[in-house]
Amino acid sequence: MDKEQTVARHLLEEHAAGAPYRTLEGALALTDIAEAYRAQQVFVDLSLKARGAAVAGYKIALTSAAMQAFVGVDHPLLGAILDDTIQTVSAQTASAEISLSAFQRVGIEFELALRLGRPVPPGSYDAESIAPFVDAVIPAFELIEDRNAIYENFDVKSLVADNAWSGGVVLGEPVTNWRGFDLTSTPTRLESGGEAEVATTGAALGNPLTALAWAANELSAQGRPLDAGMIVMTGSTLKTRFPGPGEHFLYDVEGIGSVQMSTVL
Secondary structure (H helix, E strand, C coil): CHHHHHHHHHHHHHHHHCCCCCCCCHHHCCCCHHHHHHHHHHHHHHHHHHHCCCEEEEEEECCCHHHHHHHCCCCCEEEEEEHHHEEECCCCCCCEEEEHHHCCCEEEEEEEEEEECCCCCCCCCCHHHHHHHEEEEEEEEEEEECCCCCCCCCCHHHHHHCHHHEEEEEECCCECCCCCCCCCCCEEEEEECCEEEEEEHHHCCCCHHHHHHHHHHHHHHHCCCCCCCCEEECCCCCCCECCCCCCEEEEEECCCEEEEEEEEC
16 A cells, blocks of 8 residues: 555645646556555545545546547546535525635536435446435536646546546535436536537436446445445536636526536636
């Protein structure tokens, strides 16, 4: 575990210094994805201790075949969500406000979060067998901290070790009566800057429940828990946006609900 400790501490020092993302090279280069996930777990554990935070769930990155091909993998990736990076938008608060100065460069993704009603035992799951564990679906934004990465110089193992660039989550209101919806094809709509873009919830891995099942299987293999109350971000249905100040986003999942956020410096 010495190498994983060294890599994790190096990444934390880069974050603290505001250093741009760089591929891990030389003595810090990681051998394979398994080693990268071990480094990620150390990175997360050290972050939790330093911040007095807890793991609130997980994000799934690289859910599109195009992005997987771009970085040279044939599967998604996992990162942990820390509870101190979550904002919740209610009918009273209406819209979250994100400060761009809190990030080196933030990307916004448009997703359906799934909340677990009970712990998921280790095992092998598919969309059908994982569904009973879900107690709510939630329209959500995921915040990506890519630290001004140069995407042409990209190493997927370095991304994994850096907690898959997990920067935070904005959650709308949970919906518990979701089982009548066909999550392979529920329409979604993004409104921003006077323009609209549409997709469906199946744009990420075909079905958010398929994404959750994949995450459950991967976490089981890694010996990481998936507990009651945790959320899993199931992948963006639309292209990532990198906003400037003064932008507003409304993301609506038809029949389920919407979530809004604005950016400030």
